[in-house]
Amino acid sequence: MSMKAPRGTVDILPKDAAKWQYAENKIKNVCDRFHYKEIRTPIFEHTEVFQRGVGDSTDIVQKEMYTFEDRGGRSLTLRPEGTASVSRAFVENKLFGDPNQPVKLYYFAQMFRYERPQKGRMRQLNQFGVEVLGSADPAVDAEVIDLAMTVYKELGLTSLKLVINSLGDKESRDNHRQALVNHFEPYKEELCSDCQKRLSQNPLRVLDCKKDRDHPTMKTAPSILDYLNEASKTYFEQVQAYLTLMNIDFVVDPNLVRGLDYYNHTAFEIMSEADGFGAITTLAGGGRYNGLIEDLGGPETPGIGFGMGFERLLMALEAENVAIPIDNSLDCFVVATGSSEVEKEATRLVHELRTNGIQVDRDYQGRKMKAQFKAADRYQAKYVLVLGEEEIEKQVVNLKEMETGEQMELPLNRLIEELSERLLGGK
Structure with missing residues (x-):
């Protein structure tokens, strides 16, 4: 198989x-x-x-x-x-x-x-x-x-x-068809088996044959333009x-x-x-x-x-070496480490971000924080959101802009507004 x-x-x-x-x-x-x-x-x-x-x-x-x-x-x-x-x-x-x-x-x-x-x-x-x-x-x-x-x-x-x-x-094609039959008929046996059939079924298609395209009769075949x-x-x-x-x-x-x-x-x-x-x-x-x-x-x-x-x-x-502008970057990557409560908040947060038009992904492999940051790099994430036990307790999230390294702590209830402004121009 x-x-x-x-x-x-x-x-x-x-x-x-x-x-x-x-x-x-x-x-x-x-x-x-x-x-x-x-x-x-x-x-x-x-x-x-x-x-x-x-x-x-x-x-x-x-x-x-x-x-x-x-x-x-x-x-x-x-x-x-x-x-x-x-x-x-x-x-x-x-x-x-x-x-x-x-x-x-x-x-x-x-x-x-x-x-x-x-x-x-x-x-x-x-x-x-x-x-x-x-x-x-x-x-x-x-x-x-x-x-x-x-x-x-x-x-x-x-x-x-x-x-x-x-x-x-139709009139032009019929006249041209007969001219093609008259032209190719004397050489029928020299043509491929497909063209021999085409000569009676649809002689115009003899001109489209890949096998016989170099046959001398192709160069002298009647032109449709002469029969229009x-x-x-x-x-x-x-x-x-x-x-x-x-x-x-x-x-x-x-x-x-x-x-x-x-x-x-x-x-x-x-x-x-x-x-x-x-x-x-x-x-x-x-x-x-x-x-x-x-x-x-x-x-x-x-x-x-x-x-x-x-x-x-x-x-x-x-x-032609035309470059296709494909954007493989990711808006946000959520890094979450800690208890099941952190995992639950990460799940809720990812859903809320997506609902508000923000592209986001997170780790589903149970990896350490360092490995999750490496994943964010591979995904070319513009921003990383860090959630841990301390952030959950304070109801905040750490926002890091990956290009500049700038970090800031934001209340969770302001995150959507901030990211929308940065990524979507406030839309």
């Missing part, structure tokens, strides 16, 4: 969790300014949600999903991505009827994909994502990209590259114009297709160009998915969103 974490999973220990919390709080602040609301969906869904929402021909559905049958014989799948789950919730809870449209949502969620674990890509991964449902305005595409770029910039990243493309509307109809061209031009107005630099890459079936029109990725980040540079990716809501049983509803890997975000911060 193995007592280690399963392959592709990691424990996030307290020293690292503080970094996650810092990043999450920064992201929540950005989402609040952009007026996006949080949604939380189940960690597993009926398998059909992902088969219909993500696409049967995708690697996620065919190779990477953790699917199981419950005791009722229902096929369930651990969530491999966020868009299908959010879209299902949008349909089931009739959010399309909300008078405030479009519906702007964000989420923090754990995803599960069975793939070869590597740095920044785990089998249990953590993701921040955004979905906007109910608007086909190209300004929304630009806003979603702006939100993602704002998150990275406010966290301190500078070595970023935004790549965009248009996959066009006038409406799709105009849409893409508007997205680019809005990004330019926002002073957001971007590169148009006609080979950017993304790996999921539901994308159309705008597709984008944000990459790290930091030295030493690694070969896989993508930090976030997303795009427009008009038609997905209808596939899940809802009314015609345009949508756009992105997913941002948290593990890769932290890797990028490390690669």
Whole structure:
């Protein structure tokens, strides 16, 4: 029996969790300014949600999903991505009827994909994502990209590259699809087995293949940009114009297709160009998915969103040497020695301090006073409160400021007022 974490999973220990919390709080602040609301969906869904929402021909559905049958014989799948789950919730809870449209949502969620674990890509991964449902305005595409770029910039990243493309509307995609089939068909036997299947199921995804990316036909493959109809061209031009107005630099890459079936029109990725980040540079990716809501049983509803890997975000911060300001100090540490009456008073005092908004801890190991002071040092306590038999008798406490060494004796009934003034500015 193995007592280690399963392959592709990691424990996030307290020293690292503080970094996650810092990043999450920064992201929540950005989402609040952009007026996006949080949604939380189940960690597993009926398998059909992902088969219909993500696409049967995708690697996620065919190779990477953790699917199981419950005791009722229902096929369930651990969530491999966020868009299908959010879209299902949008349909089931009739959010399309909300008078405030479009519906702007964000989420923090754990995803599960069975793939070869590597740095920044785990089998249990953590993701921040955004979905906007109910608007086909190209300004929304630009806003979603702006939100993602704002998150990275406010966290301190500078070595970023935004790549965009248009996959066009259905007419444009159908024309491009046929051109891809005509282009690759003569070389079908030279392609990997997955691409041979993709050529009939979804030829656009041949361009996204990691195994065949160096095949000569990839360089000469028809560009989707050459098959955009006038409406799709105009849409893409508007997205680019809005990004330019926002002073957001971007590169148009006609080979950017993304790996999921539901994308159309705008597709984008944000990459790290930091030295030493690694070969896989993508930090976030997303795009427009008009038609997905209808596939899940809802009314015609345009949508756009992105997913941002948290593990890769932290890797990028490390690669750019961005210092995360984590305060590990403790407001107060109570040092108590003596009888059970001292212990009782220490317990009461700790509770009262916490109730009044002061961060406090105490010794629970029965250690001597010297060892308790050492513990206060390790916790980087700003103040130490000393309670003993004499203090209990006099109804006072000794307050020591650790940085200066200054000590003073305070009546117990004045302690909250004094500490509040020192630590909370009297609040």
